[in-house]
Amino acid sequence: MTGCAPVAETARRLCDRALSWLHAHRELDTLPSTSDLGDPDSVYKPLGETTLAASLVVRDGTAGPGRRAAARSLLDFTWAQMRGGDLLYERLLQHTLLTDPAETYAHFVRAGYRHPRLDELLAHQVRLRSVRAVELIPDRKLAVANAHRIIGLDDDADWDALIRATWLGGLPEPWAIDWMTAYQMTHTVFHSTDWGALPYRLPADLTAYLHDWLPVWIDIWREIRQWDLVAELLVVGACLEEPYCDPDDWRALAEIQHEDGFVPRDGDPIDENPVQRFKDHQHTVVVTAVAGTIAAARASAGRS
Amino acid sequence: MLAQREIAGIGVGTDAADIGALMVEPETAISDAPVFTPNGALLLLAAVLLSPKGPKSR
Amino acid sequence: MKVPAAGPSRTAFVTAADDLADRVLSALRGAENAPFLARHVEQAPDRGAALAAVRLVGADVFVPHLLAGFPLDGQDAAAVTRSLAVFPQEAVIAGAGDAGSAVAWRDWAVAELLTRFDGGRPAVPPGEEPAEDPAATGWRPWCARMAGLSPLAIAGLDGPVHQAARCGALPLSRGAARSMLRRDYLTAVRLIRWLAWLHHDGVPLPLDLEAALDHAVLLGGHGPRTALDIAVAERLLGRPDDAHRRR
Incomplete structure:
Protein backbone atom coordinates (compact mmCIF):
# COMPACT_ATOMS: atom_id res chain seq x y z
CA MET A 1 0.00 0.00 0.00
CA THR A 2 1.26 3.43 -0.84
CA GLY A 3 -1.27 5.51 1.08
CA CYS A 4 -2.20 8.88 -0.36
CA ALA A 5 1.10 9.61 -2.13
CA PRO A 6 -0.10 8.58 -5.62
CA VAL A 7 -3.05 10.97 -5.41
CA ALA A 8 -1.23 13.90 -3.79
CA GLU A 9 -1.12 16.04 -6.92
CA THR A 10 -4.76 15.36 -7.82
CA ALA A 11 -5.79 16.03 -4.23
CA ARG A 12 -4.02 19.37 -4.13
CA ARG A 13 -5.56 20.49 -7.40
CA LEU A 14 -9.05 19.41 -6.29
CA CYS A 15 -8.70 21.38 -3.08
CA ASP A 16 -7.20 24.48 -4.72
CA ARG A 17 -10.06 24.74 -7.16
CA ALA A 18 -12.77 23.90 -4.63
CA LEU A 19 -11.51 26.55 -2.23
CA SER A 20 -11.35 29.13 -4.94
CA TRP A 21 -14.98 28.36 -5.90
CA LEU A 22 -16.09 28.63 -2.27
CA HIS A 23 -14.25 31.92 -1.99
CA ALA A 24 -15.69 33.32 -5.21
CA HIS A 25 -19.25 32.39 -4.18
CA ARG A 26 -19.08 33.22 -0.48
CA GLU A 27 -21.51 36.14 -0.79
CA LEU A 28 -24.26 33.68 -1.72
CA ASP A 29 -24.17 32.40 1.84
CA THR A 30 -24.83 35.29 4.17
CA LEU A 31 -26.87 35.32 7.36
CA PRO A 32 -29.69 37.76 8.06
CA SER A 33 -28.77 40.42 10.58
CA THR A 34 -31.43 39.24 13.05
CA SER A 35 -30.53 36.68 15.66
CA ASP A 36 -33.29 34.40 14.42
CA LEU A 37 -31.74 31.79 12.14
CA GLY A 38 -35.07 30.73 10.69
CA ASP A 39 -34.18 27.47 8.98
CA PRO A 40 -30.69 26.61 10.28
CA ASP A 41 -30.10 24.32 7.30
CA SER A 42 -30.39 27.13 4.80
CA VAL A 43 -27.44 29.37 5.63
CA TYR A 44 -25.99 28.55 9.04
CA LYS A 45 -25.12 24.92 8.23
CA PRO A 46 -23.36 25.75 4.93
CA LEU A 47 -21.37 28.46 6.71
CA GLY A 48 -20.23 25.88 9.24
CA GLU A 49 -19.26 23.51 6.45
CA THR A 50 -17.22 26.14 4.64
CA THR A 51 -15.56 26.97 7.95
CA LEU A 52 -14.67 23.30 8.41
CA ALA A 53 -13.03 23.07 5.00
CA ALA A 54 -11.03 26.24 5.51
CA SER A 55 -10.01 25.29 9.05
CA LEU A 56 -8.52 22.00 7.82
CA VAL A 57 -6.43 23.85 5.24
CA VAL A 58 -5.06 26.04 8.02
CA ARG A 59 -4.59 23.10 10.39
CA ASP A 60 -2.81 20.78 8.01
CA GLY A 61 -0.33 23.44 6.97
CA THR A 62 0.69 21.70 3.76
CA ALA A 63 -1.05 24.16 1.48
CA GLY A 64 0.78 26.72 -0.61
CA PRO A 65 0.45 30.42 0.24
CA GLY A 66 -2.39 30.97 -2.25
CA ARG A 67 -4.61 28.31 -0.78
CA ARG A 68 -3.78 29.34 2.78
CA ALA A 69 -4.69 32.95 1.99
CA ALA A 70 -8.00 31.85 0.48
CA ALA A 71 -8.73 29.74 3.57
CA ARG A 72 -7.90 32.60 5.91
CA SER A 73 -10.07 34.95 3.94
CA LEU A 74 -12.96 32.46 4.03
CA LEU A 75 -12.58 32.02 7.78
CA ASP A 76 -12.59 35.79 8.32
CA PHE A 77 -15.73 35.95 6.22
CA THR A 78 -17.61 33.17 8.04
CA TRP A 79 -16.45 34.47 11.45
CA ALA A 80 -17.84 37.88 10.46
CA GLN A 81 -21.10 36.19 9.43
CA MET A 82 -21.20 34.67 12.91
CA ARG A 83 -20.70 38.21 14.18
CA GLY A 84 -17.35 37.30 15.72
CA GLY A 85 -18.94 34.35 17.52
CA ASP A 86 -21.81 36.36 19.06
CA LEU A 87 -24.34 34.47 16.99
CA LEU A 88 -23.15 31.12 18.37
CA TYR A 89 -23.05 32.54 21.88
CA GLU A 90 -26.60 33.91 21.65
CA ARG A 91 -27.87 30.71 20.13
CA LEU A 92 -26.48 28.74 23.05
CA LEU A 93 -27.84 31.28 25.53
CA GLN A 94 -31.30 30.71 24.10
CA HIS A 95 -31.06 26.93 23.69
CA THR A 96 -29.04 25.28 26.44
CA LEU A 97 -29.32 21.77 25.00
CA LEU A 98 -28.29 22.56 21.44
CA THR A 99 -24.98 21.07 20.35
CA ASP A 100 -24.47 22.87 17.04
CA PRO A 101 -22.97 26.04 18.58
CA ALA A 102 -20.09 23.99 20.01
CA GLU A 103 -19.75 21.96 16.82
CA THR A 104 -19.56 25.07 14.65
CA TYR A 105 -17.34 26.93 17.10
CA ALA A 106 -14.84 24.03 17.12
CA HIS A 107 -14.01 24.68 13.46
CA PHE A 108 -13.13 28.27 14.30
CA VAL A 109 -11.12 27.22 17.34
CA ARG A 110 -9.16 24.86 15.13
CA ALA A 111 -8.08 27.89 13.12
CA GLY A 112 -7.31 30.07 16.14
CA TYR A 113 -10.54 32.06 16.66
CA ARG A 114 -11.90 32.43 20.20
CA HIS A 115 -14.96 33.98 21.87
CA PRO A 116 -14.30 34.22 25.63
CA ARG A 117 -17.95 34.47 26.74
CA LEU A 118 -18.86 31.49 24.58
CA ASP A 119 -15.93 29.58 26.12
CA GLU A 120 -17.26 30.35 29.57
CA LEU A 121 -20.81 29.38 28.67
CA LEU A 122 -19.70 26.14 27.05
CA ALA A 123 -17.59 25.20 30.07
CA HIS A 124 -20.75 25.51 32.15
CA GLN A 125 -22.99 23.79 29.63
CA VAL A 126 -20.80 20.73 29.27
CA ARG A 127 -20.97 20.06 33.01
CA LEU A 128 -24.75 19.72 32.98
CA ARG A 129 -26.04 16.16 33.30
CA SER A 130 -28.95 17.27 31.14
CA VAL A 131 -26.61 18.20 28.31
CA ARG A 132 -24.60 15.00 28.55
CA ALA A 133 -27.79 12.96 28.49
CA VAL A 134 -29.28 14.62 25.40
CA GLU A 135 -30.52 11.92 23.09
CA LEU A 136 -28.45 12.05 19.95
CA ILE A 137 -27.80 9.30 17.44
CA PRO A 138 -24.34 7.78 17.95
CA ASP A 139 -22.43 9.47 15.13
CA ARG A 140 -23.72 12.84 16.33
CA LYS A 141 -22.45 12.07 19.82
CA LEU A 142 -19.01 11.60 18.30
CA ALA A 143 -19.35 14.97 16.58
CA VAL A 144 -20.06 16.62 19.92
CA ALA A 145 -17.28 14.78 21.72
CA ASN A 146 -14.78 15.81 19.05
CA ALA A 147 -15.95 19.43 19.17
CA HIS A 148 -15.53 19.46 22.95
CA ARG A 149 -12.04 17.99 22.61
CA ILE A 150 -11.00 20.68 20.12
CA ILE A 151 -12.42 23.50 22.24
CA GLY A 152 -10.68 22.04 25.27
CA LEU A 153 -13.74 21.03 27.26
CA ASP A 154 -13.58 17.94 29.39
CA ASP A 155 -16.75 15.91 28.87
CA ASP A 156 -15.40 12.49 29.98
CA ALA A 157 -16.19 11.03 26.59
CA ASP A 158 -15.59 7.29 26.37
CA TRP A 159 -14.40 7.24 22.78
CA ASP A 160 -14.33 3.52 22.37
CA ALA A 161 -17.87 3.12 23.67
CA LEU A 162 -19.08 6.00 21.47
CA ILE A 163 -17.51 4.44 18.37
CA ARG A 164 -18.83 0.97 19.15
CA ALA A 165 -22.35 2.36 19.43
CA THR A 166 -22.38 3.49 15.79
CA TRP A 167 -23.46 1.52 12.75
CA LEU A 168 -19.81 1.04 11.77
CA GLY A 169 -18.94 -0.08 15.28
CA GLY A 170 -21.27 -3.03 14.87
CA LEU A 171 -19.14 -4.41 11.99
CA PRO A 172 -22.33 -4.67 9.93
CA GLU A 173 -22.97 -6.69 6.80
CA PRO A 174 -21.39 -4.51 4.11
CA TRP A 175 -24.09 -5.33 1.58
CA ALA A 176 -26.79 -4.02 3.88
CA ILE A 177 -25.90 -0.33 3.78
CA ASP A 178 -28.15 2.40 2.45
CA TRP A 179 -27.49 5.92 1.28
CA MET A 180 -28.21 7.69 4.56
CA THR A 181 -26.37 5.10 6.63
CA ALA A 182 -23.36 5.55 4.35
CA TYR A 183 -23.30 9.24 5.31
CA GLN A 184 -23.57 8.33 8.98
CA MET A 185 -20.70 5.88 8.59
CA THR A 186 -18.52 8.55 6.98
CA HIS A 187 -19.21 10.90 9.87
CA THR A 188 -18.28 8.24 12.41
CA VAL A 189 -14.86 8.15 10.75
CA PHE A 190 -14.57 11.93 10.38
CA HIS A 191 -15.25 12.64 14.03
CA SER A 192 -13.37 9.65 15.48
CA THR A 193 -10.22 10.56 13.59
CA ASP A 194 -10.79 14.31 13.82
CA TRP A 195 -10.79 14.54 10.04
CA GLY A 196 -7.68 12.47 9.54
CA ALA A 197 -5.59 14.02 12.34
CA LEU A 198 -5.98 11.05 14.73
CA PRO A 199 -6.33 8.02 12.45
CA TYR A 200 -5.25 5.57 15.16
CA ARG A 201 -8.30 6.43 17.25
CA LEU A 202 -10.45 4.29 14.99
CA PRO A 203 -10.08 0.75 16.38
CA ALA A 204 -7.96 -1.55 14.22
CA ASP A 205 -10.82 -3.95 13.44
CA LEU A 206 -12.94 -1.09 12.09
CA THR A 207 -10.03 0.20 10.02
CA ALA A 208 -9.55 -3.27 8.56
CA TYR A 209 -13.28 -3.52 7.88
CA LEU A 210 -13.18 -0.24 5.97
CA HIS A 211 -10.20 -1.40 3.92
CA ASP A 212 -12.26 -4.42 2.94
CA TRP A 213 -15.46 -2.63 1.98
CA LEU A 214 -14.71 0.97 1.00
CA PRO A 215 -13.74 -0.17 -2.52
CA VAL A 216 -17.20 -1.71 -2.93
CA TRP A 217 -19.09 1.31 -1.68
CA ILE A 218 -17.06 3.74 -3.73
CA ASP A 219 -17.64 1.55 -6.77
CA ILE A 220 -21.43 1.30 -6.51
CA TRP A 221 -21.99 4.98 -5.80
CA ARG A 222 -19.46 6.06 -8.40
CA GLU A 223 -21.31 3.99 -10.96
CA ILE A 224 -24.54 5.90 -10.33
CA ARG A 225 -22.70 9.23 -10.07
CA GLN A 226 -23.47 10.06 -6.45
CA TRP A 227 -20.47 12.39 -6.37
CA ASP A 228 -21.21 13.95 -3.01
CA LEU A 229 -21.22 10.57 -1.29
CA VAL A 230 -18.24 9.36 -3.33
CA ALA A 231 -16.24 12.39 -2.19
CA GLU A 232 -17.17 11.64 1.43
CA LEU A 233 -16.04 8.05 0.97
CA LEU A 234 -12.73 9.30 -0.43
CA VAL A 235 -12.34 11.37 2.74
CA VAL A 236 -12.92 8.23 4.79
CA GLY A 237 -10.17 6.44 2.88
CA ALA A 238 -7.78 9.32 3.47
CA CYS A 239 -8.54 9.31 7.23
CA LEU A 240 -7.49 5.68 7.81
CA GLU A 241 -4.29 4.74 9.58
CA GLU A 242 -3.03 3.18 6.35
CA PRO A 243 -4.92 5.45 3.94
CA TYR A 244 -6.93 3.94 1.14
CA CYS A 245 -6.62 6.17 -1.94
CA ASP A 246 -7.23 4.54 -5.32
CA PRO A 247 -5.88 6.92 -8.00
CA ASP A 248 -8.67 5.90 -10.36
CA ASP A 249 -11.35 7.14 -7.94
CA TRP A 250 -9.54 10.41 -7.40
CA ARG A 251 -9.15 10.87 -11.12
CA ALA A 252 -12.90 10.37 -11.54
CA LEU A 253 -13.64 13.11 -9.01
CA ALA A 254 -11.10 15.41 -10.67
CA GLU A 255 -12.73 14.78 -14.03
CA ILE A 256 -16.15 15.96 -12.93
CA GLN A 257 -14.77 19.09 -11.23
CA HIS A 258 -15.34 22.16 -13.38
CA GLU A 259 -12.53 24.54 -14.25
CA ASP A 260 -13.74 27.04 -11.63
CA GLY A 261 -13.77 24.43 -8.86
CA PHE A 262 -17.48 23.58 -8.92
CA VAL A 263 -18.34 19.91 -8.27
CA PRO A 264 -21.85 18.60 -8.99
CA ARG A 265 -23.45 16.56 -6.22
CA ASP A 266 -24.71 13.91 -8.65
CA GLY A 267 -25.41 13.23 -12.30
CA ASP A 268 -28.65 15.25 -12.48
CA PRO A 269 -28.92 18.42 -14.56
CA ILE A 270 -27.46 21.47 -12.82
CA ASP A 271 -29.70 24.45 -12.15
CA GLU A 272 -28.62 27.60 -14.01
CA ASN A 273 -29.70 29.94 -11.23
CA PRO A 274 -26.56 30.80 -9.22
CA VAL A 275 -28.40 30.86 -5.89
CA GLN A 276 -30.01 27.48 -6.46
CA ARG A 277 -26.75 26.14 -7.84
CA PHE A 278 -24.94 27.18 -4.67
CA LYS A 279 -27.66 25.72 -2.49
CA ASP A 280 -27.60 22.38 -4.32
CA HIS A 281 -23.88 21.83 -4.70
CA GLN A 282 -21.99 23.85 -2.07
CA HIS A 283 -21.79 20.78 0.17
CA THR A 284 -20.09 18.74 -2.54
CA VAL A 285 -17.54 21.48 -3.16
CA VAL A 286 -16.83 21.59 0.58
CA VAL A 287 -16.39 17.81 0.75
CA THR A 288 -14.07 17.95 -2.25
CA ALA A 289 -11.94 20.60 -0.54
CA VAL A 290 -11.85 18.50 2.64
CA ALA A 291 -10.93 15.34 0.72
CA GLY A 292 -8.14 17.12 -1.13
CA THR A 293 -6.75 18.76 2.00
CA ILE A 294 -6.66 15.59 4.06
CA ALA A 295 -5.22 13.41 1.31
CA ALA A 296 -2.52 15.95 0.50
CA ALA A 297 -1.65 16.27 4.19
CA ARG A 298 -1.50 12.50 4.67
CA ALA A 299 0.65 12.17 1.56
CA SER A 300 3.20 14.69 2.80
CA ALA A 301 3.12 13.22 6.34
CA GLY A 302 3.88 9.83 4.79
CA ARG A 303 6.88 11.29 3.00
CA SER A 304 8.55 12.79 6.06
CA MET B 1 -31.03 -43.60 -28.32
CA LEU B 2 -30.02 -40.09 -29.11
CA ALA B 3 -27.30 -41.24 -31.43
CA GLN B 4 -29.83 -42.65 -33.84
CA ARG B 5 -31.88 -39.54 -34.03
CA GLU B 6 -30.05 -36.81 -35.77
CA ILE B 7 -30.95 -33.40 -34.59
CA ALA B 8 -32.27 -31.83 -37.72
CA GLY B 9 -32.30 -28.17 -38.46
CA ILE B 10 -29.78 -26.90 -35.95
CA GLY B 11 -27.78 -24.06 -37.45
CA VAL B 12 -24.72 -25.07 -35.49
CA GLY B 13 -22.64 -21.95 -36.13
CA THR B 14 -25.03 -19.24 -34.97
CA ASP B 15 -26.74 -21.44 -32.38
CA ALA B 16 -23.42 -22.42 -30.83
CA ALA B 17 -22.40 -18.77 -30.76
CA ASP B 18 -25.68 -18.01 -28.98
CA ILE B 19 -24.76 -20.61 -26.38
CA GLY B 20 -21.37 -18.94 -25.96
CA ALA B 21 -23.01 -15.56 -25.40
CA LEU B 22 -25.50 -17.02 -22.91
CA MET B 23 -22.75 -18.87 -21.03
CA VAL B 24 -20.98 -15.62 -20.26
CA GLU B 25 -23.99 -13.35 -19.90
CA PRO B 26 -22.78 -10.20 -18.16
CA GLU B 27 -24.10 -8.69 -14.96
CA THR B 28 -27.10 -6.37 -15.10
CA ALA B 29 -26.16 -3.24 -17.01
CA ILE B 30 -28.15 -0.88 -14.81
CA SER B 31 -27.35 -0.67 -11.13
CA ASP B 32 -30.12 -0.35 -8.59
CA ALA B 33 -27.79 0.82 -5.83
CA PRO B 34 -29.35 2.69 -2.89
CA VAL B 35 -30.04 6.40 -3.27
CA PHE B 36 -31.70 8.98 -1.09
CA THR B 37 -35.23 8.14 -0.05
CA PRO B 38 -37.11 9.92 2.68
CA ASN B 39 -36.25 7.64 5.53
CA GLY B 40 -39.17 5.26 5.64
CA ALA B 41 -38.28 3.89 9.03
CA LEU B 42 -38.14 7.30 10.67
CA LEU B 43 -41.40 8.39 9.10
CA LEU B 44 -43.06 5.25 10.34
CA LEU B 45 -41.74 5.81 13.85
CA ALA B 46 -42.97 9.36 13.81
CA ALA B 47 -46.42 8.19 12.83
CA VAL B 48 -46.52 5.45 15.42
CA LEU B 49 -45.07 7.30 18.34
CA LEU B 50 -46.74 10.62 17.61
CA SER B 51 -43.45 12.45 17.85
CA PRO B 52 -43.79 16.19 17.53
CA LYS B 53 -42.91 17.53 14.13
CA GLY B 54 -39.36 18.68 14.75
CA PRO B 55 -37.31 21.37 13.10
CA LYS B 56 -35.70 20.30 9.88
CA SER B 57 -32.19 20.68 11.21
CA ARG B 58 -30.50 17.53 12.36
CA MET C 1 -18.49 -7.05 -24.24
CA LYS C 2 -20.77 -6.87 -27.25
CA VAL C 3 -23.92 -8.85 -26.70
CA PRO C 4 -25.80 -9.57 -29.89
CA ALA C 5 -29.56 -9.16 -29.79
CA ALA C 6 -31.48 -12.15 -28.53
CA GLY C 7 -32.74 -14.16 -31.47
CA PRO C 8 -35.48 -16.75 -31.41
CA SER C 9 -33.06 -19.60 -30.69
CA ARG C 10 -31.55 -17.69 -27.83
CA THR C 11 -34.90 -17.25 -26.14
CA ALA C 12 -35.63 -20.93 -26.72
CA PHE C 13 -32.26 -21.89 -25.23
CA VAL C 14 -32.87 -19.86 -22.09
CA THR C 15 -36.26 -21.49 -21.57
CA ALA C 16 -34.76 -24.90 -22.22
CA ALA C 17 -31.92 -24.28 -19.77
CA ASP C 18 -34.46 -23.31 -17.10
CA ASP C 19 -36.44 -26.51 -17.79
CA LEU C 20 -33.30 -28.60 -17.51
CA ALA C 21 -32.21 -26.86 -14.31
CA ASP C 22 -35.62 -27.69 -12.86
CA ARG C 23 -35.10 -31.32 -13.81
CA VAL C 24 -31.63 -31.39 -12.24
CA LEU C 25 -33.02 -29.88 -9.05
CA SER C 26 -35.73 -32.45 -8.91
CA ALA C 27 -33.12 -35.22 -9.39
CA LEU C 28 -31.08 -33.69 -6.59
CA ARG C 29 -34.13 -33.96 -4.37
CA GLY C 30 -34.64 -37.59 -5.28
CA ALA C 31 -37.66 -37.15 -7.50
CA GLU C 32 -36.04 -38.53 -10.67
CA ASN C 33 -34.38 -41.72 -11.72
CA ALA C 34 -31.78 -42.51 -14.36
CA PRO C 35 -31.51 -41.81 -17.21
CA PHE C 36 -33.16 -38.49 -16.40
CA LEU C 37 -30.93 -36.43 -18.68
CA ALA C 38 -31.36 -38.59 -21.74
CA ARG C 39 -35.08 -38.80 -21.08
CA HIS C 40 -35.31 -35.05 -20.65
CA VAL C 41 -33.65 -34.41 -24.01
CA GLU C 42 -35.58 -37.17 -25.76
CA GLN C 43 -38.94 -35.90 -24.58
CA ALA C 44 -38.23 -32.22 -25.11
CA PRO C 45 -40.42 -30.50 -27.71
CA ASP C 46 -37.28 -28.96 -29.25
CA ARG C 47 -34.45 -31.46 -28.95
CA GLY C 48 -31.87 -29.04 -30.35
CA ALA C 49 -32.75 -26.54 -27.66
CA ALA C 50 -32.62 -29.27 -25.02
CA LEU C 51 -29.08 -30.17 -26.09
CA ALA C 52 -28.16 -26.49 -26.04
CA ALA C 53 -29.52 -26.45 -22.49
CA VAL C 54 -27.15 -29.27 -21.55
CA ARG C 55 -24.31 -27.04 -22.79
CA LEU C 56 -25.64 -24.07 -20.84
CA VAL C 57 -26.24 -25.88 -17.56
CA GLY C 58 -22.85 -27.53 -18.12
CA ALA C 59 -21.22 -29.27 -15.19
CA ASP C 60 -24.30 -28.54 -13.09
CA VAL C 61 -26.08 -31.48 -14.75
CA PHE C 62 -23.86 -33.59 -12.48
CA VAL C 63 -24.99 -31.91 -9.27
CA PRO C 64 -27.23 -34.87 -8.32
CA HIS C 65 -24.36 -37.27 -8.94
CA LEU C 66 -21.86 -35.23 -6.95
CA LEU C 67 -24.09 -34.24 -4.07
CA ALA C 68 -26.78 -36.91 -3.81
CA GLY C 69 -24.96 -40.05 -4.90
CA PHE C 70 -27.04 -40.28 -8.04
CA PRO C 71 -25.58 -42.98 -10.37
CA LEU C 72 -24.47 -41.83 -13.81
CA ASP C 73 -26.31 -43.79 -16.42
CA GLY C 74 -24.56 -44.50 -19.73
CA GLN C 75 -27.39 -42.84 -21.63
CA ASP C 76 -27.06 -39.70 -19.54
CA ALA C 77 -23.34 -39.62 -20.23
CA ALA C 78 -24.09 -40.05 -23.93
CA ALA C 79 -26.49 -37.10 -23.85
CA VAL C 80 -23.80 -34.86 -22.38
CA THR C 81 -21.20 -36.10 -24.88
CA ARG C 82 -23.67 -35.49 -27.66
CA SER C 83 -24.24 -31.88 -26.59
CA LEU C 84 -20.50 -31.29 -26.79
CA ALA C 85 -20.37 -32.80 -30.26
CA VAL C 86 -23.37 -30.88 -31.60
CA PHE C 87 -22.13 -27.58 -30.20
CA PRO C 88 -18.35 -27.86 -30.33
CA GLN C 89 -16.23 -25.66 -28.17
CA GLU C 90 -14.66 -23.55 -30.90
CA ALA C 91 -18.08 -22.62 -32.28
CA VAL C 92 -19.40 -21.81 -28.81
CA ILE C 93 -16.35 -19.71 -27.95
CA ALA C 94 -16.97 -17.63 -31.06
CA GLY C 95 -20.05 -16.18 -29.35
CA ALA C 96 -18.41 -15.52 -26.00
CA GLY C 97 -16.54 -12.37 -27.03
CA ASP C 98 -13.51 -11.80 -24.82
CA ALA C 99 -14.72 -14.35 -22.26
CA GLY C 100 -13.79 -17.41 -24.30
CA SER C 101 -11.67 -18.78 -21.49
CA ALA C 102 -14.81 -19.10 -19.36
CA VAL C 103 -16.31 -21.42 -21.98
CA ALA C 104 -13.10 -23.45 -22.03
CA TRP C 105 -13.11 -23.81 -18.25
CA ARG C 106 -16.76 -24.77 -18.13
CA ASP C 107 -16.15 -27.41 -20.75
CA TRP C 108 -13.14 -28.58 -18.78
CA ALA C 109 -15.42 -29.15 -15.78
CA VAL C 110 -17.91 -31.13 -17.86
CA ALA C 111 -15.16 -33.30 -19.34
CA GLU C 112 -13.56 -33.79 -15.94
CA LEU C 113 -16.79 -35.03 -14.38
CA LEU C 114 -17.70 -37.19 -17.35
CA THR C 115 -14.34 -38.89 -17.00
CA ARG C 116 -14.89 -39.41 -13.32
CA PHE C 117 -18.35 -40.91 -13.60
CA ASP C 118 -18.17 -42.58 -16.95
CA GLY C 119 -14.52 -43.31 -17.54
CA GLY C 120 -14.65 -41.84 -21.01
CA ARG C 121 -13.28 -38.45 -21.96
CA PRO C 122 -15.01 -36.61 -24.78
CA ALA C 123 -13.08 -34.69 -27.37
CA VAL C 124 -12.90 -31.43 -25.47
CA PRO C 125 -9.76 -29.35 -25.46
CA PRO C 126 -8.45 -29.22 -21.90
CA GLY C 127 -8.80 -25.99 -19.99
CA GLU C 128 -5.29 -24.92 -20.63
CA GLU C 129 -5.90 -21.24 -20.29
Missing part, protein backbone atom coordinates in the same frame (compact mmCIF):
# COMPACT_ATOMS: atom_id res chain seq x y z
CA PRO C 130 -4.22 -20.07 -17.11
CA ALA C 131 -6.71 -19.19 -14.39
CA GLU C 132 -6.83 -15.47 -13.81
CA ASP C 133 -5.23 -14.11 -10.67
CA PRO C 134 -7.54 -11.82 -8.67
CA ALA C 135 -4.71 -9.53 -7.56
CA ALA C 136 -3.49 -8.96 -11.10
CA THR C 137 -6.93 -8.67 -12.73
CA GLY C 138 -8.58 -6.44 -10.12
CA TRP C 139 -11.45 -7.66 -7.94
CA ARG C 140 -14.27 -6.37 -10.11
CA PRO C 141 -13.36 -7.85 -13.51
CA TRP C 142 -12.14 -11.00 -11.81
CA CYS C 143 -15.49 -11.44 -10.08
CA ALA C 144 -17.28 -10.97 -13.40
CA ARG C 145 -15.22 -13.91 -14.70
CA MET C 146 -15.81 -16.01 -11.62
CA ALA C 147 -19.56 -15.45 -11.74
CA GLY C 148 -19.48 -17.02 -15.20
CA LEU C 149 -17.61 -19.99 -13.79
CA SER C 150 -20.04 -20.73 -10.96
CA PRO C 151 -20.76 -24.30 -12.22
CA LEU C 152 -17.17 -25.09 -11.24
CA ALA C 153 -17.90 -24.26 -7.61
CA ILE C 154 -18.92 -27.65 -6.37
CA ALA C 155 -17.48 -30.03 -3.81
CA GLY C 156 -15.24 -32.57 -5.49
CA LEU C 157 -14.04 -30.38 -8.33
CA ASP C 158 -10.64 -28.76 -8.00
CA GLY C 159 -8.19 -27.18 -10.42
CA PRO C 160 -6.40 -23.98 -11.33
CA VAL C 161 -9.59 -21.88 -11.17
CA HIS C 162 -10.24 -23.22 -7.68
CA GLN C 163 -6.67 -22.48 -6.69
CA ALA C 164 -7.16 -18.88 -7.83
CA ALA C 165 -10.41 -18.75 -5.86
CA ARG C 166 -8.55 -19.80 -2.71
CA CYS C 167 -6.47 -16.62 -3.06
CA GLY C 168 -9.60 -14.57 -3.69
CA ALA C 169 -11.79 -14.74 -0.58
CA LEU C 170 -11.82 -10.96 -0.16
CA PRO C 171 -12.22 -10.14 -3.87
CA LEU C 172 -15.10 -12.61 -4.15
CA SER C 173 -16.72 -11.21 -1.01
CA ARG C 174 -16.41 -7.70 -2.41
CA GLY C 175 -17.94 -8.84 -5.66
CA ALA C 176 -20.85 -10.49 -3.88
CA ALA C 177 -21.46 -7.41 -1.72
CA ARG C 178 -21.28 -5.20 -4.78
CA SER C 179 -23.80 -7.29 -6.73
CA MET C 180 -26.11 -7.38 -3.72
CA LEU C 181 -25.98 -3.60 -3.45
CA ARG C 182 -26.65 -3.24 -7.18
CA ARG C 183 -29.57 -5.62 -6.62
CA ASP C 184 -28.15 -7.98 -9.22
CA TYR C 185 -28.98 -11.10 -7.25
CA LEU C 186 -28.30 -13.44 -10.15
CA THR C 187 -24.64 -12.46 -10.12
CA ALA C 188 -24.60 -12.24 -6.33
CA VAL C 189 -25.79 -15.81 -5.94
CA ARG C 190 -23.13 -17.08 -8.34
CA LEU C 191 -20.41 -15.38 -6.33
CA ILE C 192 -21.94 -16.53 -3.05
CA ARG C 193 -21.75 -20.07 -4.43
CA TRP C 194 -18.01 -19.60 -4.87
CA LEU C 195 -17.75 -18.26 -1.33
CA ALA C 196 -19.65 -21.31 -0.09
CA TRP C 197 -17.13 -23.47 -1.93
CA LEU C 198 -14.31 -21.63 -0.17
CA HIS C 199 -16.05 -22.08 3.16
CA HIS C 200 -16.40 -25.79 2.46
CA ASP C 201 -12.70 -25.83 1.62
CA GLY C 202 -11.86 -24.28 4.99
CA VAL C 203 -10.96 -20.79 3.78
CA PRO C 204 -11.96 -18.06 6.29
CA LEU C 205 -14.30 -15.46 4.83
CA PRO C 206 -14.59 -11.76 5.68
CA LEU C 207 -18.39 -11.79 5.65
CA ASP C 208 -21.31 -13.66 7.17
CA LEU C 209 -22.11 -15.93 4.28
CA GLU C 210 -25.28 -17.47 5.69
CA ALA C 211 -26.86 -14.04 6.15
CA ALA C 212 -25.77 -12.99 2.66
CA LEU C 213 -27.20 -16.15 1.10
CA ASP C 214 -30.51 -15.83 2.96
CA HIS C 215 -30.77 -12.20 1.91
CA ALA C 216 -30.09 -12.97 -1.74
CA VAL C 217 -32.57 -15.86 -1.67
CA LEU C 218 -35.32 -13.81 -0.06
CA LEU C 219 -34.85 -10.72 -2.19
CA GLY C 220 -33.97 -12.14 -5.55
CA GLY C 221 -33.44 -15.87 -5.73
CA HIS C 222 -35.69 -16.41 -8.69
CA GLY C 223 -35.40 -18.73 -11.65
CA PRO C 224 -34.44 -22.41 -11.83
CA ARG C 225 -30.77 -21.82 -12.62
CA THR C 226 -30.40 -19.46 -9.69
CA ALA C 227 -32.23 -22.04 -7.57
CA LEU C 228 -29.62 -24.58 -8.62
CA ASP C 229 -26.80 -22.21 -7.61
CA ILE C 230 -28.57 -21.70 -4.29
CA ALA C 231 -29.09 -25.43 -3.71
CA VAL C 232 -25.40 -26.10 -4.28
CA ALA C 233 -24.39 -23.21 -2.02
CA GLU C 234 -26.72 -24.44 0.74
CA ARG C 235 -25.16 -27.89 0.60
CA LEU C 236 -21.64 -26.50 0.55
CA LEU C 237 -22.57 -24.65 3.72
CA GLY C 238 -23.86 -27.87 5.22
CA ARG C 239 -27.40 -26.62 5.47
CA PRO C 240 -30.48 -28.78 5.04
CA ASP C 241 -32.05 -28.89 1.62
CA ASP C 242 -33.59 -25.53 0.79
CA ALA C 243 -36.83 -27.27 -0.18
CA HIS C 244 -37.51 -27.90 3.50
CA ARG C 245 -37.04 -24.30 4.43
CA ARG C 246 -39.12 -22.73 1.73
CA ARG C 247 -42.70 -22.91 0.78
